[in-house]
Amino acid sequence: MDIKAYISSGIIEACLSGIASDEDVRQMESLSEKYPEVKLEIIKVQLLLEKWATANSVPPPPDLKEKIWSKISQKDNQEQADSLPENSDSTNLKKVDGKETVSFSRWKYYPVAAAVLLIGISIYFSVALYQKNIEFQKQLAKLEQQLKANQDSYNSKIALYQQRLSALVNGNMQGIKLSGTEKHPNMTAIVLWDKKTQEVYLSLKQLPAPPKGMQYQLWSIVDGKPESAGVYESNDTKTALQKMKPVSPNTQMFAVTLEKEGGAESPTLSAMYVAGKI
Amino acid sequence: MPKTDFEYDDDLVEALKAKDRNAYNYLYDNYSAALFGVISHVLGNQTEIAEDILQDVFVKIWHNIETYNSQKGRLYTWMLNIARNAAIDTIRSATFKQSRVNTTIDHINSQNTIHKLSDNIPVEDFGIKQISNLLEDKYRILIDLCYFKGYTQEEVAQKLDIPVGTVKTRLRKALLNLKEILK
Numbered sequence: 001m002d003i004k005a006y007i008s009s010g011i012i013e014a015c016l017s018g019i020a021s022d023e024d025v026r027q028m029e030s031l032s033e034k035y036p037e038v039k040l041e042i043i044k045v046q047l048l049l050e051k052w053a054t055a056n057s058v059p060p061p062p063d064l065k066e067k068i069w070s071k072i073s074q075k076d077n078q079e080q081a082d083s084l085p086e087n088s089d090s091t092n093l094k095k096v097d098g099k100e101t102v103s104f105s106r107w108k109y110y111p112v113a114a115a116v117l118l119i120g121i122s123i124y125f126s127v128a129l130y131q132k133n134i135e136f137q138k139q140l141a142k143l144e145q146q147l148k149a150n151q152d153s154y155n156s157k158i159a160l161y162q163q164r165l166s167a168l169v170n171g172n173m174q175g176i177k178l179s180g181t182e183k184h185p186n187m188t189a190i191v192l193w194d195k196k197t198q199e200v201y202l203s204l205k206q207l208p209a210p211p212k213g214m215q216y217q218l219w220s221i222v223d224g225k226p227e228s229a230g231v232y233e234s235n236d237t238k239t240a241l242q243k244m245k246p247v248s249p250n251t252q253m254f255a256v257t258l259e260k261e262g263g264a265e266s267p268t269l270s271a272m273y274v275a276g277k278i
Numbered sequence: 279m280p281k282t283d284f285e286y287d288d289d290l291v292e293a294l295k296a297k298d299r300n301a302y303n304y305l306y307d308n309y310s311a312a313l314f315g316v317i318s319h320v321l322g323n324q325t326e327i328a329e330d331i332l333q334d335v336f337v338k339i340w341h342n343i344e345t346y347n348s349q350k351g352r353l354y355t356w357m358l359n360i361a362r363n364a365a366i367d368t369i370r371s372a373t374f375k376q377s378r379v380n381t382t383i384d385h386i387n388s389q390n391t392i393h394k395l396s397d398n399i400p401v402e403d404f405g406i407k408q409i410s411n412l413l414e415d416k417y418r419i420l421i422d423l424c425y426f427k428g429y430t431q432e433e434v435a436q437k438l439d440i441p442v443g444t445v446k447t448r449l450r451k452a453l454l455n456l457k458e459i460l461k
Contacts, residue, residue: 058318060314076297
C-alpha cells in the first residue's frame with residue numbers, strides 16, 4: 001500500500017470530519033494499527049480539528065453547569081433504582097363463574113430458566129476472566145518490577161555521569177593528547193588533567209579492547225621516573241572516560257602501557273601504546 | 279486531597295468512569311465552550327435548542343464513558359463528535375424541520391435543491407469568529423459542509439459541483455491552510 005498516497009488523498013481528513021463511509025473509517029483504523037505514519041497523521045488531524053473547535057468556542061450560559069450536573073446525577077440515581085429486582089407471581093387468580101380458579105401459566109417459567117442459564121454462563125465467564133485477571137496482574141507486577149530496576153540503574157548511571165560532567169566542565173582542565181608509539185602508530189588517547197585538584201581522567205576510545213587477563217595502565221612521568229596513575233578498569237574502551245589516580249603537578253609526560261591484570265610496578269616499555277608530553 | 283486538575287487524559291477518563299464530581303467540573307470548565315461552539319454552529323441562531331443539546335451531550339459523555347477507547351482516538355475528539363452528531367441529528371429531525379425559520383442555510387439543508395453555494399451564503403450566518411475569516415471562502419465553506427452539516431462526500435461533491443476525489447483533497451488543503459492560520 002502506498003501510504004504516502006493514502007495520506008495525501010485526504011481520506012484521513014474526510015474520515016475525521018465525518019464525511020467518509022463506515023468502511024473508509026474501518027480501513028483507516030486498521031491501517032493505523034499497521035502503519036505508524038497513518039497513526040501519526042490521524043493524531044495530527046484530530047489535534048487540528050480540536051484547535052479549530054477551541055478557536056470557535058462559545059461559552060454557554062453560566063446556569064447550565066449546575067443544571068447539567070443535576071440531570072446527570074438524577075440519571076445515576078435512577079439507574080441504581082432501576083436495577084433492583086421486582087417480584088412477580090407465576091400464578092394468576094381468575095374469577096370464573098363465581099369460583100376462584102388458579103390458572104397455572106407455564107410460560108412464565110421460561111424467562112426464569114433463561115435467566116438461570118445466563119447467570120450460569122456469566123458466572124463461568126466471570127471466573128475465567130477473574131483467573132485471567134490474576135494472571136495479568138502477576139505479569140504486570142513483574143513488568144513493573146523490571147521497569148523499576150531499569151529505572152534505578154539508569155538513574156544511578158545518570159547521577160554518575162552528571163557528577164563526571166560537572167567535574168570536567170571547569171576552567172582548570174587541560175587536555176593532553178597521547179600519540180601512538182612506533183609499534184602502534186595510529187593510536188591516540190586523551191588525558192584530561194585538572195590542574196587544580198590534580199585529578200586525571202583517561203579516555204581510551206581509539207585503543208582496542210585489551211585481551212583477557214590484561215589491562216591498560218596509565219603512567220605519569222615525573223623527573224624521568226614513571227609513577228602509576230592507576231589501571232583502566234572498564235572493559236569498554238569505546239565509551240568510558242575513567243577517573244584515574246591524581247598525579248604530581250610536576251608531571252612532564254603521560255603514557256599508557258598494556259600490563260597484566262591488576263597493573264605492574266613499573267611500565268613494560270615494549271607494551272607502550274601511546275604517550276604524550278605536556 | 280481529591281484531584282481537581284487533570285493534566286493527563288488517562289486520569290480524567292478514570293475519574294469520569296468513577297463518576298467523580300471533580301471530573302465533571304474539569305470537563306465542563308475546559309470543554310463546554312468548545313462543545314457549545316460546535317453545537318451553536320450547526321444550529322445557527324437557535325440558542326435554546328443548542329442549550330438542550332449541550333445538556334444531552336454531557337449526559338451522553340457521562341453515561342457512555344465506558345465505551346471510550348483511547349486506541350481509537352483522543353478524548354477531546356470523541357466528545358466533539360458526540361456534540362456534532364447530536365446537533366446534526368437534531369437539525370435533520372422531523373420536529374426541527376417543522377419548527378425552523380426559513381433562512382438561507384435552510385436552502386442548503388434541503389435535499390431537493392442544489393445550489394451553487396459560492397453565491398448564496400452570507401458569511402455572518404455562520405457565526406464564525408475572526409480567525410476563521412482569514413480562511414479562504416472556498417475552504418471555509420467546505421469545512422462547514424463537511425464538518426458541521428453532516429453530509430457525505432458524494433453529497434458535498436454534488437453541492438459544490440466537483441468530483442468526489444476533489445472533495446477529499448480540497449478538504450485536506452483546507453485543513454492544512456487552517457493549520458497555518460492557527461499556528
